[in-house]
Each structure stands twice: as structure tokens, then as C-alpha cells.
Amino acid sequence: MTNNSNENVIVRTITPLTIRQIQLSTESEGNTFKIDNEFVMNVSLVGTVIKVLDGNTYTNYTIDDGTGQLKIREFKRHKQNNMEEEEQQQQPQEEGGEGENKSKAKEIENPFENKYVRIIGNLKEYKNQKSFSVTKITEITDSNQITTHFLEAILVHLQRIKGTLKKEQTSSQNSQIKEEKKEIQKETNNNNNNSNNIITQQNTNQILGLALKDKALRLISSNQTSSGISLQELAKELKSTEEEIREIVDFFLDQGQIYITIDDEHFRSTD
């Protein structure tokens, strides 16, 4: 949901992006950026960690997702920061040799180094530059998440450039799904190399499944009540079964994007 007032722009959704898209993003008002003409703030990325620089109050990662490289920063929590200061005071100073240890930021063995990670973070402006601050970074254990992330990025990109992103309209959701299906089929029919459709019906449904996830997250994010939105309401709004919605919310609970409130059938977004 986007608040289009001139001053504080609040974007509550998480946008799956490629680093290339971040590089191409344009600065907009209110310390935000626009991609495909939409405000983005909370972003998800998938890539490999190629460098780690560990400082006292933050860790800098350099991420490569195949589309480009990006430096991102994860601020350490206050408690952890104090513990590290105590440890440093107790350890004897090292002499000569590795002069880099004496500097504030140092390269250390990090469990994420050279691994695929999933990152949720904020894209902001800092000293006239794009700055990415990490909310959560987790190692990817199911490599299919790499594929699905890029499929999601393509889907959101296509939705934003080919169709207007209007707010949720319950009456037109069915026709919207039909239009998306037609667009995806049109894309595949333009391929001259292959007489068969590139995307089989199964994979079209896979991409549409991602559209359902996206819609579910938006509905959860837009609910401002303290008890959040219920599983039943989600199923009703999205015209889906409770089992399908349960799978979707379990995914978002694992990712840390939503949490349960009064019972395990009510959810709120972590944003």
C-alpha cells in the first residue's frame, strides 16, 4: 500500500528485486527510491556473499546476485555490541604482523561467505548515495529459493510495467488473474526458436501461485488492527482454500515477514 503524500512515503510491502534494478533505481522524494515507477523501501534480494568486513557496530557484506554487486550493511544489536567490546578488552593485543586487525573493520571468517543468502532490507539514501541496510540475512538451504526469487522479481517487474498497480479490488481479481495468464502466454508465444510454449501450464500456475503470495502479504500488511487478519478472511479475500492460505502463511512465518497474534490463525506483518 502506498501513501502518496508529498512528505512521508510509507511502503509496507517487500519487493523482490535484482541488484541491477537497485542500480537503475531513481531517487525520489522523502528518502525513497522508485523502481518501475513504484516506490520501494523494503526489498528482498538473493545472492552470494563475496566479501565480509566486520566492524564494531556493523558488518558490511558485498553481495553478488549475478546481475551486479552491492554493498550492504547489517547493524549489530546493542547487546551483542557490548559483549564484543568486553571480549576485546579481555584479549591481549596482537603485535605487528597483521596490521589490519588493529583497524576498526576487519575481514573475518563469516558463516555466510561464499554462500547463497536471502536478504531482507531497506533501500535508503545516505549522504547522497544509495544505502542498503539489512533487516535479516539468512543462508539459503533450499536452492529452489534462488529460482523462485528471480521468478518473483520478473513477475513483479512485469506487473508494474505492463499493468497499473491499483489497490486490491475484490470484484476484479478473477479477471486480473485471467489477464496475467494471457500476458504470460503472449510472452511465450513470441519465441521463434521453440514451437512449443516455453512455459508449461504447470509453470504458469507456479508463477500465479507467486502472485497469490504477493497478494496475501499485501493484505496482511494492510491490516492495522492489533489482532491482525485471520486465515479465514485471507481465504475469503483471495478466493482460495484455507489449506493453500495455511501454506502461504507458514512460508511467511518462516521468513519472518509475518507473526501470529491472538492465536495461530491471526497474523500481522512485521513491517
Add this chain to the structure above:
Amino acid sequence: MSSATPRINFKYLSEFEGKTIRIVGKVGEKQGNNVILHTTDNGQVIVDRSNNLEKNYQTNNVEVLGVWNNNQLSELTFFNLSDNFDFDTHNQMIDLSMKHKEIFM
């Protein structure tokens, strides 16, 4: 564009002669310093591992990052992938990414 290392499969290799690319495949036969990689679109790529011999592939499916030159992929690094990796969907994703290069390279 300069720092992009695109994900491709066998059929797009000719477009990336001399470039650094990523390719996913199932680990096949070893031939000295080379390994055969079976790609997601049923192609076979010879991977020259001379620059990275001290690290071994730890899974059956890997993503190799390297320079494609003269019908060989000179490996720079690799990433182990989970055994449940869906080759078919990944292949579809590569085709789609080639159709929408504007967000990939």
C-alpha cells in the same frame, strides 16, 4: 552491465564467448582437471577446474561461475546446490530472464 555474471544454460553459451557467466548443472564424469556438467537444458559443458582444484564439489548439483572460452568453462568458483533442485523450473527462469534482460544485465 560490467559486473553482471548472467545465469545461462547450454543454448545461450554462444552469446557469451569470453564472458564470465554462471551455469547450473549436475556433476558428471571427471576427466583429469576437467569435469562434465550436465546443464538444465540437457547440454554438456566441459568445466576446467585447474584454478580451483583445492575445493571439491560437495553436492550432485552445482552452480559454476567461470569464463566461457573456446568451448570450455574455466571455473573461478562454484556453489553447492541442494539435492532437490528443480532443473526444469530453473531452466524456465533462465529463458524468462533472457526475455527480460533489462533487470538482469
